[in-house]
Amino acid sequence: MTQTTNASLHQRRHNAVPRGVSNLLPIYAERARNAELWDAEGRRYIDFAGGIAVLNTGHLHPRVVAAVQAQLQQFSHACFQITPYANYIEICERLNRLAPGKTPKKTILLSTGAEAVENAVKIARAHTGRPGIVAFSGGFHGRTMMGLALTGKVAPYKAGFGPMPGEVYHLPFPVAYHGVSEAAALEALHTLFKADLEPQRVAAIVIEPVQGEGGFYVAPPSFLKALRQLCDEHGMLLIADEVQTGFARTGRLFAMEHSGVEPDLMTTAKSLAGGFPLAAVTGKAAIMDAPAPGGLGGTYAGSPVACAAALAVLDVIEEEGLCRRADAIGALMRERLQRLQNDKALAGAIGEVRGLGAMLAMELVEDRDARRPAAALTKALVADCAAHGLVILACGVRGNVIRFLVPLTASDALINEGLDLLEASLRRLTAAAAEQPRRHAD
Numbered sequence: 001m002t003q004t005t006n007a008s009l010h011q012r013r014h015n016a017v018p019r020g021v022s023n024l025l026p027i028y029a030e031r032a033r034n035a036e037l038w039d040a041e042g043r044r045y046i047d048f049a050g051g052i053a054v055l056n057t058g059h060l061h062p063r064v065v066a067a068v069q070a071q072l073q074q075f076s077h078a079c080f081q082i083t084p085y086a087n088y089i090e091i092c093e094r095l096n097r098l099a100p101g102k103t104p105k106k107t108i109l110l111s112t113g114a115e116a117v118e119n120a121v122k123i124a125r126a127h128t129g130r131p132g133i134v135a136f137s138g139g140f141h142g143r144t145m146m147g148l149a150l151t152g153k154v155a156p157y158k159a160g161f162g163p164m165p166g167e168v169y170h171l172p173f174p175v176a177y178h179g180v181s182e183a184a185a186l187e188a189l190h191t192l193f194k195a196d197l198e199p200q201r202v203a204a205i206v207i208e209p210v211q212g213e214g215g216f217y218v219a220p221p222s223f224l225k226a227l228r229q230l231c232d233e234h235g236m237l238l239i240a241d242e243v244q245t246g247f248a249r250t251g252r253l254f255a256m257e258h259s260g261v262e263p264d265l266m267t268t269a270k271s272l273a274g275g276f277p278l279a280a281v282t283g284k285a286a287i288m289d290a291p292a293p294g295g296l297g298g299t300y301a302g303s304p305v306a307c308a309a310a311l312a313v314l315d316v317i318e319e320e321g322l323c324r325r326a327d328a329i330g331a332l333m334r335e336r337l338q339r340l341q342n343d344k345a346l347a348g349a350i351g352e353v354r355g356l357g358a359m360l361a362m363e364l365v366e367d368r369d370a371r372r373p374a375a376a377l378t379k380a381l382v383a384d385c386a387a388h389g390l391v392i393l394a395c396g397v398r399g400n401v402i403r404f405l406v407p408l409t410a411s412d413a414l415i416n417e418g419l420d421l422l423e424a425s426l427r428r429l430t431a432a433a434a435e436q437p438r439r440h441a442d
């Protein structure tokens with residue numbers, strides 16, 4: 001029998017799977033534990049990607065595995081709309097208690113982040129009786145049609161897939177590093193209300209408290225407060241998309257807690273269930289009850305296996321103090337990244353180090369110039385790190401941001417080992433780039 005290799009799997013993948021679903025790396029996962037992963041050829045990797053923010057509690061946390069195994073002794077599916085079950089209710093009760101703000105809450109469970117966003121929009125429209133939804137450029141809200149319509153980046157997400165659902169409007173996201181002030185973003189909202197639609201047609205404003213795919217840009221707390229005030233003034237809802245920011249990543253259970261702003265609705269998914277597909281919309285009870293019976297749901301929504309995993313995840317976050325741990329990881333990584341940022345040998349490649357807690361990123365540019373994104377270096381860095389045993393993710397509307405989503409259960413030693421690999425790779429690539437013009441000049 002021929003041995004399974006990454007290359008042979010990649011060939012089969014090209015023949016069997018359409019190109020529309022892309023792969024960051026031609027590396028095929030075979031097994032994984034906590035923050036380490038092994039490929040089909042037995043090679044080990046440190047995982048700074050966490051399956052795109054899904055593994056705040058690491059791969060196969062023993063508590064999650066035990067909870068899932070116990071559930072599998074009972075039943076794997078019943079459909080909550082047919083014969084409901086207790087762990088669905090338990091997760092909803094816990095999310096209602098944990099969600100930001102004091103207003104009584106209700107929760108519906110779904111399977112994916114995009115589905116949570118779709119349902120938040122449905123609930124907002126049902127409650128307000130209004131059609132309009134305001135979102136932000138650079139934002140990402142999923143690949144279903146409404147998720148796409150809300151997403152503020154055309155290529156590769158929206159291109160070729162139109163027409164998009166209507167009544168969606170985009171505003172600039174405040175990013176000081178790229179010259180978009182908070183005042184300018186708010187002014188754009190006022191202009192929208194003057195030029196395009198009256199606020200009385202707007203059901204909701206949807207915002208990621210820290211943009212994820214868009215580049216880990218943190219919404220200033222004062223901006224979130226201003227949006228809250230505008231929503232209250234005009235009867236619009238504020239929807240916080242916490243799909244990527246949620247479950248301790250930013251040093252709080254939810255990123256909105258940093259601002260003290262209570263959203264009307266909040267979408268969550270990803271790290272909620274430690275690798276099992278589960279998503280939620282949690283919101284003010286009176287708003288959540290707007291859709292009529294039968295208007296919400298889904299065959300697999302709130303899978304009992306995923307609910308069991310999620311209950312264990314919430315226990316782990318609490319008992320292992322993962323919010324505090326996110327702050328500690330953030331401080332450790334930020335200190336090392338900032339040292340690299342100030343290292344002259346790296347030729348000003350790191351323009352900015354930013355983030356909240358352990359939701360950290362570095363933006364790669366040329367000569368410290370925010371207007372000159374180093375997308376080629378970013379791509380090369382992802383590939384070179386993988387070749388040396390570290391999985392990192394790129395993001396950003398210009399393709400020049402490296403984001404770090406290491407499991408919050410990783411040890412300092414493993415994180416430092418990963419950062420050593422990152423540093424070596426960055427030094428190799430910037431030295432090679434500096435060599436090139438010299439060789440041309442010879």
Ligand SMILES: Cc1ncc(COP(=O)(O)O)c(C=O)c1O
Binds near residue numbers: 244
């Ligand atoms: C903020 C945000 N919302 C929604 C989604 C969509 O989630 P899913 O891929 O589970 O549909 C994502 C995924 O990256 C996300 O980051």
